[in-house]
Amino acid sequence: MSAFAYPHYPFIRPTEMSGGRQRRPVVIAGGGPVGLTAALELAAYGVPALVLEDGDTLSEGSRALCWSKRSLEILDRYGVAGRIQAKGFTWNTGRVFLGDRQLYQFALQPQGDHKHPAFVNLQQYYAELFLVEAVERQPLIELRWQSKVSGVSARNDGVRIEVETPEGDYSIDADYLVAADGARSAVRRSLGLDFAGRVFEDHFLIADVKVNADLPTSDRRFWFHPAFHNGDTALCHKQGDDMWRVDFQLGWDIDVESEKQPEKALPRIRAMLGDHPMEVGWISIYTFQARRLAHMRHDRVLFAGDAAHQVSPFGARGGNSGIQDAENLAWKLAYVIQGAAPERLLDSYDAERGYAADENIRITTRTTNFITPKTPAARAFRDAVLELAADLPFARALVNSGRLSTPTVHANSPLSSDFGGFAGGVPTGAPCPNLPLSSAGSSTRYLLDDLGGSFQWLYFAPPGGGIPETARQALAQADGVKSDTIVLSTADPTLAAAFDATADTCYLLRPDQHVAARWRRFDPAQAGLALNRALARH
């Protein structure tokens, strides 16, 4: 049915099934985008990772299809972002309709000089395929297919993990377990953790279809009260291989089994896309919930992605926030395992990514309440906004068809030091923007190409100037942790404006490229303090 040939990954008997025992620093449950990103990040810090994946192939259907700029920046470290971009469909423009009338269109990324676009659409199975291939090139990662985590228990300052395979069971001990095993997380259930939340009483039909025709536009289209469908909303995205992803709101009281059948779904899809030759790749019906674990760290078990939190899909905040979880967690685990930071650094993972989960739940719940009004008053306001939006720009800002994923700024992070003095720039807790470096040669180099993997000082020198000796010494000897200094020039107007920088401005970036501290005028006496705080050393 599908144009995509799903690979079959065989089960390979591991050494543990022939009596071998080897304690692992990190085991990752789940070989989806979040687990594989965590493994690649850990390996980049030199930490070996063992990934246990229940299935024998890649994601069924397109699922997490919109890869955000921040996800691409992270995946760029493994050559995966370029492959996603080459295979996928890049978009920056969205159109919103009421009935068959376009209300307005929006551009997602006015700052066009960033390395990556706002979004690339690509079926999850392709992203996973590229991640698996990157993992296979990384000798520090072992990926075991058809290996299901069936039980987890605390043991000897570590975790014992029970694994079920087609050829029998075995157990394995690890210092840390990363639970990236999805919405139905076996690790979460095994620990008996409460995962209550809010169920939205609505069904959505979702499908991948290959269309052999030129459609009028490739932009993301979102319809309220679509003329072609007797539901509240519909959504259409282009993705790789000339596949289109379509989404129809069906309501709560429907017959799920019959709606899934192609003979029922295809007429709906043709009404949206036109009567073209088409091939169905995947059809599903979904409902969604907004919920999260109260804590993302449970001693030596760390939850990431859908295993820790779930949101409505409008806004592409599921997969993208999971990838950011993996990135946030990996450097902290690596520094703790390698003895460069105390174990309580891991508490900041819960603080920062729990804050991100709350933000994503808040934002997507607002979208859901707009898309599915719960009361007659809510419906009156919703329809009033839509009708005003056609003519009045202020009302367009109130139309909420999904607030697309942007990286969470970890405000009030316990790892951040705020010394004030800035009127703009990149706030503490935010990721460093990926701007082009003006000193680049023939091919453009971007700031993030040179960053990451260790703490970094970004020091702004005046035109023709360098870094003063006192500052250099303070940065070089900051408390025995490896850090690198990159000297930027205030003569570059784009960089100076983006960082609100003048001569002697300095930023401290964490290994995940987020800002830990910044000084409008650098104070060498505070460098060690900021670095220690960013490592939870006090």
Place this chain on the structure above:
Amino acid sequence: MALRTDLNLSDPDGLYEALVSLHEGLSEAESAKLNAKLVLLLANHIGDEAVLREAMQLARKAVAGDR
């Protein structure tokens, strides 16, 4: 208190009449939508969030008490 609750209208009777007559001939659902549009237009014009939230709380309390 940022919200003005003293009289700020030059022709209170005229404005009241205009508000009520706006709804003439409308169904209940249409009236609800008209009111919603009016609230949205005025909210955007006022812009000051503190004023708006105070007005919202005052109106809610006047209808529902502390419920």
